[in-house]
Amino acid sequence: MAEVDLHLHTTASDGRLSPTELVRLLAKRGLRMAAITDHDTTNGLDEAFEEAANHPGLTLIPGIELSADVPGNEVHMLGYHIDRQDEDLQEALKEFQAGRVDRGRDMVEKLGELGLPVSWERVQELAQGTVGRPHIAQAMVERGYIEHVAQAFDKYLGRNGLAYSERVKLTPEGAVRLITQAGGVAVLAHPIYTTDYIDMLPGLKAAGLVGMEVHYSTLSRDAIADLARVAKEHDLLPCGGSDYHAMDKPDEALPGQAGPPLEVAERLADLASRR
Ligand code: AMP
Ligand code: ZN
Ligand code: FE
Ligand code: FE
Numbered sequence: 001m002a003e004v005d006l007h008l009h010t011t012a013s014d015g016r017l018s019p020t021e022l023v024r025l026l027a028k029r030g031l032r033m034a035a036i037t038d039h040d041t042t043n044g045l046d047e048a049f050e051e052a053a054n055h056p057g058l059t060l061i062p063g064i065e066l067s068a069d070v071p072g073n074e075v076h077m078l079g080y081h082i083d084r085q086d087e088d089l090q091e092a093l094k095e096f097q098a099g100r101v102d103r104g105r106d107m108v109e110k111l112g113e114l115g116l117p118v119s120w121e122r123v124q125e126l127a128q129g130t131v132g133r134p135h136i137a138q139a140m141v142e143r144g145y146i147e148h149v150a151q152a153f154d155k156y157l158g159r160n161g162l163a164y165s166e167r168v169k170l171t172p173e174g175a176v177r178l179i180t181q182a183g184g185v186a187v188l189a190h191p192i193y194t195t196d197y198i199d200m201l202p203g204l205k206a207a208g209l210v211g212m213e214v215h216y217s218t219l220s221r222d223a224i225a226d227l228a229r230v231a232k233e234h235d236l237l238p239c240g241g242s243d244y245h246a247m248d249k250p251d252e253a254l255p256g257q258a259g260p261p262l263e264v265a266e267r268l269a270d271l272a273s274r275r
Contacts, residue, residue, distance in 0.1 A: 002215065002259030006035040006063070006268075007078065007189065007241025012044030013065075013130040016246035019048035022255075027055035029256050033265045035063035035080055035241070040096040041130045042084040061265070065189060066178065067096070069169040070200070074159070076189035077172060078213070078239070079179030081272035086182035096169075097130060103167035104131040110163035111136070111156065116145050133157045134247070141248075149248060172200060176207040185272045187211035187239045191227065192219070201234045210271050215240030215260050217253030237264050237271075 009015030010022050017025065019036065026034045036048050045062050052060040061080050068075040082089065104127075108120045118139040127135040137152035146152050156163040170178065176186040186209050191197040201209070214227040215238070231238040240260050242253045 001030075002256050003030075003032040003262050004034065004265045005031055005241040005244070005255050005259040006033075006037070006061070006080065006187075006239050006265065007065070007213070007216075007243045008034060008036050008255060009038055009065075009243070009245045010036060010044040010048070011128050012041050013038035014127075014132040014134040014245060019044040020051045022244075022246075023048050023051040023055065023058070023060070026255050027058050029254065031058055031256050032262060033059045033061065034255065035061035035078075037063040037065040037078050037241075039065050039130055039132060040067060040093055040100065042082070042090075042093070043129050045084055061269070064179070064184075066175040067169050068172040068175040070172060070194075072159075073194055073196075075172040075175075075194050075197075075200075077170075077175035077179065078187040078189045079175075079182070079184040080187065080268050081275075082179060082182045082184035084182075089178060089182040092170075092178055099167040099169075100131045103165045104136060106165040107133070107136055107157065107163045110165065111140070114156070114162055116140065116143070116156075116163075118143055134245070172204055173207040176204055176209050180208040180275065183272065183275050185210045185268055185275070187213065187237070187268075189213050190216055190243070191230075192216075192223065198230060201230075201236070205234060205236070209236065211237030211239040211264075211268065213240045214238035215258045217242045217244075217258040219258075237267055239264060239268070 010019045038044050064079045066077045122139050123135050126138050137149040140152050179186040228238050242258050244255045
């Protein structure tokens with residue numbers, strides 16, 4: 001159990017706990033420092049900070065997880081200590097939200113053509129905020145087409161899935177710059193999900209990257225040791241977290257089941273304060 005968790009989702013994107021519920025869980029699990037990192041939105045942060053005021057033992061970090069793209073590969077970039085009032089950031093997020101809606105509708109249409117109709121209204125209801133593929137998957141589960149969300153990704157919604165549709169995204173360097181310009185520090189999320197991520201590190205560092213995820217819930221001890229070595233070689237802070245979504249997965253890691261030492265989170269804060 002870690003004292004720090006720097007990767008958490010709420011209903012503001014595709015998590016299933018509200019910001020208030022998540023913060024209560026973080027406090028209950030004894031976390032000392034945590035970052036809420038919803039996909040392409042900061043909308044959950046105000047509510048989360050309001051609730052965090054009731055839990056003095058917990059320090060909350062304003063965060064985000066931006067989706068970026070390289071040909072054939074998805075890259076997620078975490079941002080910490082961002083100024084959520086930043087106009088350029090909010091302007092960009094508005095565009096990403098619109099792109100998610102267009103692409104969501106497109107995938108729903110494709111599912112219909114495949115003989116698996118789901119209602120777009122239902123998807124939006126499930127999403128509440130940022131529309132993501134997990135919400136479409138959830139609507140598919142409700143209709144009884146599949147049993148678990150993951151099955152939708154395997155066959156239909158994953159990058160090579162039958163109903164997959166692209167959306168406009170940032171480049172990874174663009175994501176680093178957007179976070180940095182909003183006063184934050186950028187950290188590469190779950191690098192092992194990105195093929196050839198090591199080749200990307202010099203360019204990302206030049207753009208301002210300060211860390212990469214090393215402590216991640218699904219990784220073995222050996223995999224974590226490998227990532228820690230790469231982080232050290234590239235002078236990147238070894239960050240991480242549970243990537244908790246409160247999904248319908250029995251084996252999902254809970255908040256704090258993965259995370260870096262407190263000292264790493266303190267160094268992130270220190271770097272951000274010099275921005
Ligand atoms: P999107 O934001 O619409 O591109 O959807 C990507 C999100 O879906 C990821 O950030 C994960 O939270 C979730 N996801 C990706 N792959 C899977 C999977 N195989 N099973 C369940 N959730 C997934
Ligand atoms: Zn997610
Ligand atoms: Fe991610
Ligand atoms: Fe995530």
